[in-house]
Amino acid sequence: MKVGETATLKATVQPSDATNQTVAFSTSDAKLATVTPVQGKVTAVAVGEADITVTTEDGGKTAVCHVTITEAAGS
Template identity: 90%
Template structure:
């Protein structure tokens, strides 16, 4: 996943990714790489370093 902080000239562009259920999907905190672990649904959240803004992406993991 990729997150873009707006405005593009904001002083702090740092964000962190997290998952609502690490038994279903993992996410690297800095890069935002999501890996499916088990079938189900999870939310991937990105939060600005200052905590002022968040965005959520709902993912559905299905069997191969």
């Protein structure tokens, strides 16, 4: 991603018929990348690397997306 860009992550809970499909997104470093807790919309804030983690509400299962942020074009 480049500074200023956004992307939305999608988490799929398995099995698909699990009673609780609720997940929460979090970031390892909000100075580099922010994420909305429910929607999973990631915004690149500054150059660097961050991990976006999604955690299931029921069972505490996690998955991680590693994000590398580079300078915006023309910067």
